[in-house]
Amino acid sequence: MEKDVFDLFHKQWGLVSAGSINHFNCCTVSWGSLGVLWNKKIVTVYIYPSRYTYEFMKENEYFTVCFFPESYKSSLAILGSKSGRDTDKVKIAKLSPIECGNSVSYKEAELTYYCKKIYSGFFDKNLVDDEIKHYYQNNPKSFPKSEDGDWQTHMMFVGEIIEVIKR
Ligand SMILES: Cc1cc2nc3c(=O)[nH]c(=O)nc-3n(C[C@H](O)[C@H](O)[C@H](O)COP(=O)(O)O)c2cc1C
Incomplete structure (x- = not known):
């Protein structure tokens, strides 16, 4: 394998995108997995329901996971701290x-996984380890509670890799 x-995911970070070129987010x-499931090569990403991107991931059948050269780390920091709900953050991050x-992918991406969503769902909260449960509960800024006032997990999105694009 060329990359660890x-x-x-953890050090380089990825960018998850869903929607059409005219309407995407x-x-x-930094949480993600590459592997094999149901005899398909897959990428799994975990998106918290408060993210605007979550809405696009739910609505769309396809998504991409892109990776960029180190020089775009500051762009990824912008895209991971601002919300597309209230800013044109892709423009601010200077991505094309x-x-x-x-x-959607980006001219600047060095690696893009184009994926078809084949599974999505929350984790069963009853089966989540206490340490992880407390991690969610102790970080309300990153992980706001659900509408019913209770803690919630990320949603898992499993994508079958349809195409790998390297530049
Ligand atoms: C390094 C880094 C890693 C992140 N990893 C995740 C992640 O795996 N899942 C997630 O839901 N949010 C993650 N986030 C948070 C979102 O990227 C962040 O909340 C973003 O502003 C959401 O934008 P949106 O509202 O336009 O979707 C991460 C942020 C950073 C800076």
């Missing part, structure tokens, strides 16, 4: 969106 998958992710099948 752990470094790819994206956010930085391009059409990628039924989704």
Whole structure:
């Protein structure tokens, strides 16, 4: 393997995008997995329901996970701290969106996984380890409570890799 998958997500960070070129949103992710499921090569990302990107991930059948050269780390920091709900953060981050099948990639991306959503769902809260539960509960700024006032988990989105684009 050319890259360490752990470094790819945890250190390099990825950008998850969903929607059409005229109406999409994206956010930085450092939690993600690459693997095999149901005999398909997959990427799994975990998106918290308060993110604007979550709405696009729910609505769209396709999404991308993009990785960038180190020089774009500051762009990823912007995309991971501002919300597309109230800013044109892609412009602020100086990225150039391009059409990628039924989704969006970026001219600046060095690696894009174009994915078809094949599963999405919350974790069963009853089965989440106490340490993780407390992590959610003790970080209300990052993880706001759900409308019913209770803690919630990220939603898991499993994408079948349809195409890998390297530049
Ligand atoms: C390094 C980094 C990693 C992040 N990883 C995730 C993640 O894996 N899942 C997630 O839901 N949010 C993650 N976030 C938070 C979102 O990127 C952030 O809340 C973003 O502003 C949401 O934008 P949106 O409202 O336009 O979707 C991360 C942020 C940073 C800076």
